[in-house]
Amino acid sequence: MTLYWIPGLIAIVIVGLADWVIFKRLKRAGCTWARVHAGAALCLYALLAVAVSLPSHRCTNAVLVAQMWMLYIFFAMSVCKLLTLGIYSLSWIGRQPRWLKTALRVVAAAAGVAAVVECGVGAWVTPYRMQVTRVTIESDRLPAAFDGYRVVQFSDLHLGTYNGDTRFVSRCVDQINSLHPDLLCFTGDIENRLNSEVLPFKHILSRLHARDGVWAVRGNHDVGGYYDWPTKHITDYQGGIALTRMEESLGWTMLNNRYRYLSRGGSKIALIGLDGYGGLPIPPDGNLGKVYPAHRDSVFKIVLHHSPELWNDAFNRATRVDLILCGHTHAMQMIFDIMGHRFSPAMFQYPQWGGLYTDGGGQRHIYVNTGLGQVGIPARLGSAVPEITLITLRRKP
Structure with a gap:
């Protein structure tokens, strides 16, 4: 295994921990979205597993492009989750007034939506500008x-x-x-x-x-x-x-x-x-x-x-x-x-x-x-x- 894999493995571990935290918080709140999140996360990890298992040094060009898209979907969704969770988790620190907790959670949601939009624009708009x-x-x-x-x-x-x-x-x-x-x-x-x-x-x-x-x-x-x-x-x-x-x-x-x-x-x-x-x-x-x-x-x-x-x-x-x-x-x-x-x-x-x-x-x-x-x-x-x-x-x- 080359050193190039090490940052990737560290990133996957961090994303996995983030998914575990999200799942536990949703489950503790008795939210039905816990199962939805777990299912979506498992689908993303399955997508990642398929992508890294493809023989990129031997496959056709169409398969290589499909691999790039699979990796990008996992990357984009992971960034959006980490950004949202990072801001949202600030509302868990210490005793905060209700308005501050609400504000942090609104900002977290807005940041997550903005990240999703940017990832979409980055895939379907920006590469075709010049x-x-x-x-x-x-x-x-x-x-x-x-x-x-x-x-x-x-x-x-x-x-x-x-x-x-x-x-x-x-x-x-x-x-x-x-x-x-x-x-x-x-x-x-x-x-x-x-x-x-x-x-x-x-x-x-x-x-x-x-x-x-x-x-x-x-x-x-x-x-x-x-x-x-x-x-x-x-x-x-x-x-x-x-x-x-x-x-x-x-x-x-x-x-x-x-x-x-x-x-x-x-x-x-x-x-x-x-x-x-x-x-x-x-x-x-x-x-x-x-x-x-x-x-x-x-x-x-x-x-x-x-x-x-x-x-x-x-x-x-x-x-x-x-x-x-x-x-x-x-x-x-x-x-x-x-x-x-x-x-x-x-x-x-x-x-x-x-x-x-x-x-x-x-x-x-x-x-x-x-x-x-x-x-x-x-x-x-x-x-x-x-x-x-x-x-x-x-x-x-």
């Missing part, structure tokens, strides 16, 4: 010929989660094209497990265009490791040659540990793609020294990499990169705006989890795109709206 985040980055290293250069980034499509429904992806393509990018970059995770997930979307994604082309790198879900292939050779083929052929059939260019120069009026910038996926060891320079040996030259550099884990003090000391574009975090598909500040559970795992971060006296930048698709749970909660990023490069006077 936002264009506009960012301007200034640099005195940018050639004058590239002043006003428009870079559009999108990431983490996870096409399998749509189970062949192309409507939202088609809207995303139309939105991206309407931005008239000079450069279009995809920073990984086009699929959940299988290249075949992309087939219903090929005619749509092939409509993407930009003046200097569409460029892509691989994400952790693209390299074949989330499906039980018979041999490592087949796994490597699916995540290597097969994936590259499939994405290049869309008219995209894969930058798997490669670089290209983009030219304007006799000047150039470097576009560099670095492989490397969330959780895997990354050398201090992110392999940049092998991919682009002159990595400390004066050329303005844009690096495409799937995970923001590349951005650290060691990398910034070892290299001279101006802009890194990455994705991977999804902001864990949860962002909550509180008093003008954004919070996400992703912040506990990734120091850079979403948006623009700057270091080195404003000379080095990383943009973490929070993705267009969903995986794990088929929902986006709070303000975790699917994102397209438009970055305008400006030469600093």
